[in-house]
Amino acid sequence: MIRWLVAGIIFGSLVFLASPVQANHYVYLASEANAAGFSQYTWVNNRWAMGAQSHNWCSGFTSTPQGILNALAEWENAVQSSFGPEFVAGCGPSQTFLFLPASAGSIPCPGYVGCLDVSNWGYDSGRQAYYIVTANIWFNTTQYSFTDAGYRYTTGHELGHAYGLHERYLHPPPSIRCNPDENSIMDTATFSGTTVTGGCDGYNLYPDDKTRATLLYDLSPAQNVATYKTGTNSMSQFWDDVNWAESGYQLYFYYWSPSAYSWVQFFSGLHYAGVGPGDPDLPVRLSSGYSKPLYMPSTDYIICGYTHSTARGYLHWVCGQSKFLGGEV
Amino acid sequence: MPIEQIPFPYVRIRGKVIAMPDGARLGTVFAEAGPLTPPNAPTQWNYITRGKSIVTFTSSNVLEWSVAPEDEADFRPLKAAFEQ
Numbered sequence: 001m002i003r004w005l006v007a008g009i010i011f012g013s014l015v016f017l018a019s020p021v022q023a024n025h026y027v028y029l030a031s032e033a034n035a036a037g038f039s040q041y042t043w044v045n046n047r048w049a050m051g052a053q054s055h056n057w058c059s060g061f062t063s064t065p066q067g068i069l070n071a072l073a074e075w076e077n078a079v080q081s082s083f084g085p086e087f088v089a090g091c092g093p094s095q096t097f098l099f100l101p102a103s104a105g106s107i108p109c110p111g112y113v114g115c116l117d118v119s120n121w122g123y124d125s126g127r128q129a130y131y132i133v134t135a136n137i138w139f140n141t142t143q144y145s146f147t148d149a150g151y152r153y154t155t156g157h158e159l160g161h162a163y164g165l166h167e168r169y170l171h172p173p174p175s176i177r178c179n180p181d182e183n184s185i186m187d188t189a190t191f192s193g194t195t196v197t198g199g200c201d202g203y204n205l206y207p208d209d210k211t212r213a214t215l216l217y218d219l220s221p222a223q224n225v226a227t228y229k230t231g232t233n234s235m236s237q238f239w240d241d242v243n244w245a246e247s248g249y250q251l252y253f254y255y256w257s258p259s260a261y262s263w264v265q266f267f268s269g270l271h272y273a274g275v276g277p278g279d280p281d282l283p284v285r286l287s288s289g290y291s292k293p294l295y296m297p298s299t300d301y302i303i304c305g306y307t308h309s310t311a312r313g314y315l316h317w318v319c320g321q322s323k324f325l326g327g328e329v
Numbered sequence: 330m331p332i333e334q335i336p337f338p339y340v341r342i343r344g345k346v347i348a349m350p351d352g353a354r355l356g357t358v359f360a361e362a363g364p365l366t367p368p369n370a371p372t373q374w375n376y377i378t379r380g381k382s383i384v385t386f387t388s389s390n391v392l393e394w395s396v397a398p399e400d401e402a403d404f405r406p407l408k409a410a411f412e413q
Binding site: 033034037113118158 | 340341342346354355356357358359360361362363364365366367368369370372373374375376386387388
C-alpha cells in the first residue's frame, strides 16, 4: 500500500489514469485490507498449524461435476509439491471446502456466476493473522449453466482465492474483461450467453498461479542480518522476515568455549512477529538480543537460527556475527 | 506456533474499531461477475451474521441491513460506525 501511494505521488495523474484499467488488483488478497479492516492472509486450515495432512472437501451436488474434480486435482498437485496436503473427500466438521449448486440453499451471490464464501475465519495470535477454516464455493446453477470447462475454471479460480490470490482481470468500470498481459486462472470467465465456458486463459493453472500461491507457504532465510554490541555484556541482532505463513525463527544462542574448542548452546527459543497488521509487501524487521549475566563466561557469543514452520519444518540455518561479551578484548 | 481458533474479535469500520456482537460470525464473499451481474456491482464484500440478522457491507457501502429486533441493541455500535 505504501509503495503504491509513493508511486501515486511520483507519477501523479499517470497512476490515476492507469488505475481504473488495472483496478488496483494486487497479486495477493493479503496486500489490502477488506471492508472489515483486516488483511486476508488466506492460508487454508489444517496445513496452517494444525499439522493435519489433508484438506477435506465435500460436495452438495448430487453428482459432482468432473470439472470440479479436475480442478481439485490440479490444485492438489500444485500445493502438495510445496507443503504437502492431500485433498480428501469427506463431509463433516473438519471439511475445509464445500462445493454447492445454487439449488442447495440461499446462494450469497445472486446474479454472479459463483462465489467463494469464507464462512469461518480463524485467528493466529502469534502471527496476528487470519486464515480460512471453512469456505463454501457456490455455483450459480439457477441463473447460469456451466460446461465442464466452466466448472473447472470456476473451481480453479475460487480455490485460487482460498489460497490467497487476488483477481487478475482488468476492471475498467463498469465492466470486467480479460487481461491480455496475464496467463492466469485468476483472469475472468468466458461466456456463451449465460453459459460459463471457461476462463480467458483456459481452465488450467498457469505457472504464475502455482508460483504465487506456493510463495505464501515457502520459507526463506532471515535476510539482512545485522549484529551489534550494545554494551559491555549485551548484544542485539536484527533481521528481515520476508516469510508469509505460520512461520517463525527457532533461535539458538551459543558461547565459545576455548577449553572445549567448540560453540556451546545455552538457550533456544521460537521467535516470530505479527504479520497481520503490516504491509505484506514489506518485510517485518525482527530483533533478538542477549545480556550476559555475571556467572556466564567472558567470551564470544553468537545467535543463529532456522526459519521454521509446522508445515515445512526447519530450513535455512543463518548465523549473525559473533560478539565478545564481558569486556573488551 | 500458538494458534487460537477464536471468534472474530473486532472489525474496523471506516477506521473505527468495533467489537463484534457476541456470538456473531464474520464472513467474506469473493464473487465472480457475469452477464447477469449489475454494472459496477462489487466483487468482494463482508458480512456479519447472528441468528436471523445479517449485515452485508463493502468498504464504502452497506449493501444489506437486516437486523432482527432482538439483535438491535448489540448491533447498534456497528450501525453508528457505518453512519459516521
